Amino acid sequence: MSPAAEEHAILDPALAKPFPQAVLPVLRNPQLRKNVAHAIDVIQGKRAKLVAEKADWQELRTAAAAIRSHALDNLGFYLEQFEARCTVAGGHVHWAADAAEARQIILDLLRQEGASEVIKIKTMTSAEIQLNPFLEASGVRTYETDLAEIILQLGDQEPSHIVVPALHINRAQVREIFARKMGLENLSDDPKELTNAARTYLRRKFLDVPTAISGANFLIAESGGVAVVESEGNGRMCLTLPKTMITLAGIEKVLPRFQDLEVMLQLLARSATGERMNPYTSLWTGVAPGDGPQNFHVVLLDNGRSSILARPTHRQTLKCIRCAACMNTCPVYRQTGGHAYGSVYPGPIGAILTPQLAEMHHAQSLPFASSLCGACYEVCPVKINIPEVLLELRSEVVNQERKQVGRIFDPMYLGLRMANVLFSKAWIFHTAQWFGRIGLRFFTGKDGWIHWLPSVGGKWTQTRDLRGLPSQTFHGWWASRPKEGK
Amino acid sequence: MRASLFITCYNDTLYPETGRAVVRLLERLGVELDFNSKQTCCGQMHANTGFRAEAFSQAKRLVRLYQDTETIVVPSSSCVAMIRDQYPTLIHELGNAELQSQFTALLPRIYELSEFLIDKLGVDDVGAYFPHRVTYHASCHGVRALHLGQRPFRLLGKVRGLRYLELPNIDRCCGFGGTFSVKNAEVSSAMLAVKLQDVVATGAEYCTALDNSCLMHLGGAMHRQYAGMKTIHMAQILASTETSPVEVTA
Numbered sequence: 091m092s093p094a095a096e097e098h099a100i101l102d103p104a105l106a107k108p109f110p111q112a113v114l115p116v117l118r119n120p121q122l123r124k125n126v127a128h129a130i131d132v133i134q135g136k137r138a139k140l141v142a143e144k145a146d147w148q149e150l151r152t153a154a155a156a157i158r159s160h161a162l163d164n165l166g167f168y169l170e171q172f173e174a175r176c177t178v179a180g181g182h183v184h185w186a187a188d189a190a191e192a193r194q195i196i197l198d199l200l201r202q203e204g205a206s207e208v209i210k211i212k213t214m215t216s217a218e219i220q221l222n223p224f225l226e227a228s229g230v231r232t233y234e235t236d237l238a239e240i241i242l243q244l245g246d247q248e249p250s251h252i253v254v255p256a257l258h259i260n261r262a263q264v265r266e267i268f269a270r271k272m273g274l275e276n277l278s279d280d281p282k283e284l285t286n287a288a289r290t291y292l293r294r295k296f297l298d299v300p301t302a303i304s305g306a307n308f309l310i311a312e313s314g315g316v317a318v319v320e321s322e323g324n325g326r327m328c329l330t331l332p333k334t335m336i337t338l339a340g341i342e343k344v345l346p347r348f349q350d351l352e353v354m355l356q357l358l359a360r361s362a363t364g365e366r367m368n369p370y371t372s373l374w375t376g377v378a379p380g381d382g383p384q385n386f387h388v389v390l391l392d393n394g395r396s397s398i399l400a401r402p403t404h405r406q407t408l409k410c411i412r413c414a415a416c417m418n419t420c421p422v423y424r425q426t427g428g429h430a431y432g433s434v435y436p437g438p439i440g441a442i443l444t445p446q447l448a449e450m451h452h453a454q455s456l457p458f459a460s461s462l463c464g465a466c467y468e469v470c471p472v473k474i475n476i477p478e479v480l481l482e483l484r485s486e487v488v489n490q491e492r493k494q495v496g497r498i499f500d501p502m503y504l505g506l507r508m509a510n511v512l513f514s515k516a517w518i519f520h521t522a523q524w525f526g527r528i529g530l531r532f533f534t535g536k537d538g539w540i541h542w543l544p545s546v547g548g549k550w551t552q553t554r555d556l557r558g559l560p561s562q563t564f565h566g567w568w569a570s571r572p573k574e575g576k
Numbered sequence: 577m578r579a580s581l582f583i584t585c586y587n588d589t590l591y592p593e594t595g596r597a598v599v600r601l602l603e604r605l606g607v608e609l610d611f612n613s614k615q616t617c618c619g620q621m622h623a624n625t626g627f628r629a630e631a632f633s634q635a636k637r638l639v640r641l642y643q644d645t646e647t648i649v650v651p652s653s654s655c656v657a658m659i660r661d662q663y664p665t666l667i668h669e670l671g672n673a674e675l676q677s678q679f680t681a682l683l684p685r686i687y688e689l690s691e692f693l694i695d696k697l698g699v700d701d702v703g704a705y706f707p708h709r710v711t712y713h714a715s716c717h718g719v720r721a722l723h724l725g726q727r728p729f730r731l732l733g734k735v736r737g738l739r740y741l742e743l744p745n746i747d748r749c750c751g752f753g754g755t756f757s758v759k760n761a762e763v764s765s766a767m768l769a770v771k772l773q774d775v776v777a778t779g780a781e782y783c784t785a786l787d788n789s790c791l792m793h794l795g796g797a798m799h800r801q802y803a804g805m806k807t808i809h810m811a812q813i814l815a816s817t818e819t820s821p822v823e824v825t826a
Contacts, residue, residue, distance in 0.1 A: 461753025
């Protein structure tokens with residue numbers, strides 16, 4: 091079957107191809123593009139309807155942006171407060187500077203428990219630190235419990251979206267994966283049958299595996315509590331049945347007060363899935379005797395976040411609440427899906443977050459993977475000015491690259507450097523226009539249009555024509571006007 | 577009313593007919609128009625491609641060039657967005673107090689064409705006549721940076737003979753994005769294909785916009801695909817009258 095044979099996406103920015111090359115297999119896969127466009131159009135349609143019914147949507151965004159900014163501006167204080175309150179409530183807080191440390195902490199905790207299996211609530215942060223492959227290699231079997239994550243895990247595929255990770259896979263493909271991996275040859279692609287198959291598969295794991303790993307949507311500083319929102323109830327199962335719960339969370343996830351959830355939850359569900367309220371919102375604080383997990387650990391992950399925090403324009407990246415509205419609205423993501431970004435964080439937020447995270451410095455093509463249309467900023471519930479950060483990162487990439495000797499003859503660099511000279515004086519610009527007009531005549535057809543250009547220009551003419559340069563510029567026309575005509 | 581025209585580098589070079597139309601339109605409305613022949617570029621291409629050092633020099637140059645000018649009209653929404661959204665950071669980073677105060681004084685005097693007509697001149701009926709089916713692409717910068725809102729529709733609504741056809745997904749990017757169109761040519765083209773489907777499906781004869789960069793992208797694909805429709809900057813529609821119809825171009 092073709093879906094299984096699909097080439098494996100590499101979500102390691104150090105190894106993934108640059109974006110312009112990584113998109114090519116996707117653009118040649120009409121089924122994948124159809125799946126992606128259909129899925130995000132549905133979500134965006136639902137979102138737009140629900141946002142329209144909130145008269146105070148812009149005020150909510152302003153409030154959320156202020157809450158997140160305040161939390162980040164005082165992150166040290168709130169993290170320590172979280173640690174103190176969580177500890178008092180019976181939890182254990184661990185600090186991980188990078189991915190390797192976080193993986194080791196989690197493995198050590200699992201070994202203390204003598205765990206050979208672990209069930210997981212969907213957490214993109216664990217994908218960021220490549221937790222599953224590490225645990226599997228260390229002899230701990232991991233079982234994803236979110237439906238989309240099960241599909242990916244069984245299908246040996248990578249997430250292409252942060253809220254609906256299997257967005258690129260359609261029903262027929264899910265059927266194929268389940269039939270193959272669960273040994274259900276007669277399975278149909280009826281959604282009810284598919285969910286039933288997953289439910290049967292999962293129920294045993296929920297009852298048998300006493301150790302769970304979760305992410306966190308929010309950490310509440312004042313109470314030391316953790317919040318997870320989800321749609322399927324798998325999270326609720328993982329939060330109640332196991333004996334031990336390990337929560338992995340980026341340090342930026344902290345909110346100062348419990349009351350801040352009022353703002354966040356209104357925005358998150360609407361932005362993420364186009365729902366007024368997500369079906370399950372679980373909140374827990376430390377350990378409650380006789381109720382839920384009796385061993386509770388929180389692993390706080392830095393992995394480059396403090397260096398993002400230290401830079402004023404970049405800091406807003408950390409306001410993100412992972413709703414994915416930016417990717418759902420992004421005209422680039424709509425064409426490419428998530429795998430082309432070579433990171434667990436795709437789309438506009440991925441294009442700014444990925445290059446900034448530790449161990450992810452190879453993602454230099456990502457800040458350029460945007461037409462700067464601004465749709466992401468417009469929908470962002472916490473008002474991250476993604477285009478602004480993209481521009482900041484672009485200039486950093488250019489500042490690094492322009493020092494390389496090879497760039498001297500790079501047509502893009504050469505062209506832009508020359509353009510700078512041309513624009514410095516009107517007479518140089520006007521002379522260049524004249525030369526350009528003469529030069530382009532060689533490429534201009536009888537119809538007055540250019541159909542083929544060499545070098546970088548060929549990137550334009552591979553799908554588009556260009557009208558030949560008119561014989562008179564505007565300033566030339568203006569100068570030739572009879573003065574009394576004014 | 578006096579105003580000075582910042583034509584922008586690519587309109588000057590590639591679309592002089594748009595500039596001529598702006599002149600015709602504004603002079604018809606009694607504006608005394610001026611053109612500073614020293615102008616070149618706002619620096620958008622450099623800034624958006626990450627060439628900040630170069631963008632600095634364009635920004636400095638533009639602010640100094642227009643420091644004594646009363647009102648500036650720009651028939652390009654993305655260039656105005658560059659000045660409004662990116663100049664503040666650039667100028668701030670330069671840390672030159674004199675330049676900063678010149679820029680602060682200049683900023684409110686810069687108008688995109690539809691802003692100038694509606695906000696400054698207070699007209700939406702410019703006496704235009706354009707007997708064609710027209711659809712309007714609300715360019716990204718026009719919608720999300722300048723928040724042009726109803727301005728373009730008010731102007732088009734008053735053009736006699738014009739039949740406006742609504743464009744589905746009107747605010748979705750055409751995929752141009754400046755150097756994005758060549759750095760990520762394949763994705764850009766895929767976005768363009770989707771946009772063009774919407775545009776062609778309207779059945780319009782012309783697709784208009786307030787930014788020739790989107791129109792260059794759309795028009796380039798229309799021509800390549802024999803789409804049977806053309807692009808036209810809104811200034812040319814608004815300049816067109818019964819006695820003196822729009823200039824026919826290539």
